[in-house]
Amino acid sequence: MGNRVKAYKLFVCLIVFVVITFLWISDSLSGSTVKERIVVAPHPVLRQKAALIDRQDHEAIQLLIEMADYLDDSVRPIAGISLPQVAVSKRGFIVMIDEEAVIMINPQITKLGQDVPSLEGCLSLPGQYGYVNRNSSILVEYHDEDWEKQTLRLEQLYAFAVQHEHDHLDGILITDKMLADVPVSTRNSDIPLE
Template sequence: MVLEIIKAGHPVLKQVAEPVDFVNKKMRQLLDDMAETMRVSDGVGLAAPQVNVSKRIIVVDDGTGLQEFINPVIVKGDGEQIGLEGCLSVPGYFGDVKRYQDIEVHYIDRHNKKKKLKAEGFLARIIQHEIDHLDGILFIEKVEALIARVGGTVEKVDRWGKRRLAYAVKKFTDGFYVLVNFEADPAEIKEIDRVLKINDDVLKHLIVKHGK
């Protein structure tokens, strides 16, 4: 069954999820439903809080197959990588986030067996992103720069890029985006919101995070 993915602003996304005491039939069904939801949503990871279930469960698929983690704990992290991330709970927004390059994660599987996994690169990034959800953290609270999809013409985007230091224009294969500089004055961020119609909850994260 495909589940509803809740969006930024929902209180469950800001809660620390509860550990799973025992993986029963209901939890296994949740794992199946989360995997289906992730796939139909074109995601690479999904955490239980994103489907309004405050439990420490994540599913990921980096292209090599589905992996399930219950009560995951990162016990070791090494190196550093910075890469572009998005989130099914914050649709339309992307940003560069700093993560460990290599991690070791301990968890239990759907059969209540203790497991451990060493992951690197993209898989490590996905796991870290999803575990953040279990601690009530959204990627927009960690981004070094937020990228928001912009409607309208290229000329409009270019005009804004030239007029304000708060912006830099970045082109992707499927459209144009505006890179928001977090040093922007709150008044400018509000103007960005007015013009680009940035989601109010995302806007609030930007202002609160930087103490404006």
């Protein structure tokens, strides 16, 4: 009887150890994998036109969810991150809107406003910042992670962030659009994009 109790306790301890180890590994992988996967120019994926995501592409959708968690947990302010920036040439990205990571799959943008200068940086171009003309107001249609169709009207910073990430889906970097001169009138640059 005593050996059975010891064996049972040992078995329970082993199960608890395995579960804790599994949870620790999966948690550390989800957070660190995204950061470690970020590619920098001149990585070729940053210049490709990304492919549409299929509703059954669970791998891409799961990666977007992990990227959203990464942005939610990020210490420094990051406005967004796209799949091409983690070496996956597919049409999806995450943008922080009202302190919430919003997943946008196969987004389509309609420009509603006028072009204004925006000071931007990019995770794939570390240390580089410059002014880029962005539309001040947009309508973006996309699918969310549950494949529900969504539509948002965004202005200023949020509109700039969506346009920045959308450019990544078409192989465009901020260095392709940087203005030669610093504009006279600019938006508040306290929070650089990406």
